[in-house]
Amino acid sequence: MPENEGQPRLPHHPYDKGYRQLLADKRVFMELLKTFVREKWVETIDADDLILMNKSYVLQDFSEKEADIVYRLKTRDKNVIFYVLLELQSTVDYLIPFRLLLYMVEIWREIYNNTPQHERESKHFRLPPIIPAVLYNGASSWTAALSFKEMLDGYQDFSGHFLDYRYLLFDVNRYNEEELIRAANLITSVFLLDQKMRPEELAGRLQKLSGILRRLTPDEFRHFTTWLKNVVKPRIPGDFSAKIDGILDASNPWEVERMIYNLEITLEEMQQQALLKGLKEGEQKGKLEGKLEGKLEGKLEGKLEGKREVARNLLLLNFDIETIVKATGLTPDEIAVLKKQLEQ
Incomplete structure (x- = not known):
């Protein structure tokens, strides 16, 4: 029965x-x-x-x-x-x-x-x-x-x-990656993320899917983030699991780049913490910690500068601030500062 x-x-x-x-x-x-x-x-x-x-x-x-x-x-x-x-x-x-x-x-x-x-x-x-x-x-x-x-x-x-x-x-x-991306829908996006990969590859795969995810309806996008929670979160340590939850809950199709950016930062922080946790206390740990933090800060600053450059170009093309916020993930205040710099 x-x-x-x-x-x-x-x-x-x-x-x-x-x-x-x-x-x-x-x-x-x-x-x-x-x-x-x-x-x-x-x-x-x-x-x-x-x-x-x-x-x-x-x-x-x-x-x-x-x-x-x-x-x-x-x-x-x-x-x-x-x-x-x-x-x-x-x-x-x-x-x-x-x-x-x-x-x-x-x-x-x-x-x-x-x-x-x-x-x-x-x-x-x-x-x-x-x-x-x-x-x-x-x-x-x-x-x-x-x-x-x-x-x-x-x-x-x-x-x-x-x-x-x-x-x-x-x-x-x-299914090969090209086939899944070409189909450009919700189920193929899920399949691509479900294929075997290392945790650090998640953000890269999401980036490849960003154009598809941006075109999903709000209901489809919620299905996607719910699936991501159920599958990805169990692999994430408790402290970072809550962050992942918050990022996905606050996401929507028209701000998918911001979601990917925030997930990437969180995953990089998680990897950094995992490396540091495996080391003994002392000078060696302090040196490596400083090196890793510097590397992460440099990477984040490089990403941020890239977003600023995109925002500057959009400002020169007379795009409105709301559109630039959605395209770059920068805040309205950050874009206002860039606008003032261009006007000087």
Whole structure:
């Protein structure tokens, strides 16, 4: 039986929560299909016809391994169920085709039990087709079988006499950066940030996505920052986690450069603190601390000077102060000072 009498399982992993919240928006789910599934039926689906089934079909045996999300498409012409298993583990589970089958049967069994007896005994009764999919973000290549028949011993000898299906695979780390940036939407931005990287690379990747993030709607941008919180914050020490929270909560699409700048500064401070923490007390620590602080201050001053130069150019082009604030992240007072300097 599905666990908790129809209530969704609480995700045990930050990625579960992040992706479940993201894909619970049917517009984002449609974006996932239309971006990565090259099949004609995708174009016939309207997001308004999708209904999120707020229920998990993951069996108790696997409840600590995975999460799922289920949509039902029901129109005059179609009655289809999309079942996406969130396989957000570091290693591949080769039983995936079998486990997907268990979940699909569980869905069909529930539909059968909830259909009036006279309807299900009619010759016209049909079960809805289920399109299974797996979203995987492990660093290792996905090497599990993509069709159920591959799990059957000697299936080549009995072709046409057994159950088979093939699932969709969304393998986050296998999409190349150019492809994700070219698609220019919310789900591809998330995938690019979810690909394997060192913490110090986060700001650089965000910078590459800045143009895309700036064009997101406020709702889409909030989905993005919520996902970022769920996935990035658990890796951040407590003191800096609160700073990350504050930066993301105060962010919006039209000030995305300021968000990236503030995140970059916070991450650099975190790296500096981590280096200093590993050293013994004494003169060596003092020297290195001074060196690191000087390096950080120089880097920050260089970034700030770059922003000032952009602001000067915009002032010369007669842009208003509000626009320059949004473009550079400088305060109105800082821009006013630069304006006075140009007028002298």
